[in-house]
Amino acid sequence: MAEEPQCAACGSPDLRAHLRVAGDMGDQGLIPTTDRFGTALSDIVRCANCGHMQLARMPSDAELESAYSDAASDDYVEEEAGQRETARRMLARIEQHAPQRGAILDLGCWVGFLLAEARERGWREQVGIEPSAFASSYARDRLSLDVRTDDLFNAPLPDGHFDAVVLGDVIEHLPRPGEALARIQTLLAPGGVAWFALPDAGSRVARTLGARWWSVIPTHVQYFTRDSIATLLERHGFTVLETATAPKAFSVEYYLSRIEGYSKPAGRALVRGARAARVAQRMWAPDFRDRMFVIARGGGQSVPGRAMSQPWPDSTPSDTSAS
Numbered sequence: 634m635a636e637e638p639q640c641a642a643c644g645s646p647d648l649r650a651h652l653r654v655a656g657d658m659g660d661q662g663l664i665p666t667t668d669r670f671g672t673a674l675s676d677i678v679r680c681a682n683c684g685h686m687q688l689a690r691m692p693s694d695a696e697l698e699s700a701y702s703d704a705a706s707d708d709y710v711e712e713e714a715g716q717r718e719t720a721r722r723m724l725a726r727i728e729q730h731a732p733q734r735g736a737i738l739d740l741g742c743w744v745g746f747l748l749a750e751a752r753e754r755g756w757r758e759q760v761g762i763e764p765s766a767f768a769s770s771y772a773r774d775r776l777s778l779d780v781r782t783d784d785l786f787n788a789p790l791p792d793g794h795f796d797a798v799v800l801g802d803v804i805e806h807l808p809r810p811g812e813a814l815a816r817i818q819t820l821l822a823p824g825g826v827a828w829f830a831l832p833d834a835g836s837r838v839a840r841t842l843g844a845r846w847w848s849v850i851p852t853h854v855q856y857f858t859r860d861s862i863a864t865l866l867e868r869h870g871f872t873v874l875e876t877a878t879a880p881k882a883f884s885v886e887y888y889l890s891r892i893e894g895y896s897k898p899a900g901r902a903l904v905r906g907a908r909a910a911r912v913a914q915r916m917w918a919p920d921f922r923d924r925m926f927v928i929a930r931g932g933g934q935s936v937p938g939r940a941m942s943q944p945w946p947d948s949t950p951s952d953t954s955a956s
């Protein structure tokens with residue numbers, strides 16, 4: 634029937650029980666949400682070879698596709714100032730490595746704030762792919778961006794064209810992230826770079842909170858560490874250039890309301906308190922050091938698998954922890 638499950642990062646079949654978090658999807662289905670913590674679609678297993686964590690049982694493509702095409706959330710529109718601030722910071726990092734401010738592709742661009750900021754910063758061409766009808770039409774109609782409503786990895790795009798391909802909060806949702814990296818390799822221009830932002834499951838916060846970590850949510854199927862994302866990238870011919878923490882700027886109200894995922898009364902009381910103190914709309918970029926970005930250069934040769942007896946060494950030269 635199904636193939637032998639393997640580690641999505643290194644390919645090892647040695648996956649061991651790690652967190653018991655299987656639960657119901659809830660009456661909202663698979664809507665991307667950050668207000669339910671400690672529940673996933675199945676239990677989480679950990680790779681004994683490289684430390685990568687992933688769901689023991691991956692949801693079907695059909696399950697995921699229908700869920701994401703219906704996705705709509707006001708959070709990321711209401712939080713426009715924070716999203717744009719985060720995008721500007723990340724573009725500045727990408728520009729240090731990209732060959733030029735040429736063509737940039739945002740796979741899973743949501744409403745398009747990063748592309749809008751790239752346009753402001755002088756990138757010549759900005760293209761986005763977004764499966765959500767709500768988010769992609771917002772990008773086109775409100776921000777006049779070239780954003781197409783399509784599947785992230787099957788949309789028709791020119792090969793060898795993009796100086797930068799960005800995936801913000803995408804790769805942890807993919808049952809087969811290696812196929813996504815192979816596709817990105819074909820899209821990159823010579824010297825082009827890929828940028829990823831994702832939760833860091835090897836961070837101290839993630840390890841301390843375990844199943845109660847706020848990134849353990851029904852739509853996350855991969856739990857990368859700095860080592861396991863590097864392993865996956867290198868297997869697919871990428872050279873990791875930079876890895877660092879990636880705090881997200883949001884309003885105080887947004888963060889406090891997330892606490893409702895643990896305790897509704899506590900979260901609501903904190904939001905009321907912040908509103909009363911008139912700090913609710915202040916921007917805040919707390920760095921829990923549990924979210925990372927990785928910039929990698931494409932162009933190398935893929936290797937089918939990599940035997941590792943040890944987790945990746947911590948002293949990787951590209952592993953700068955600067956934030």
Ligand SMILES: [Zn+2]
Nearest residue numbers: 640643680683
């Ligand atoms: Zn592994």
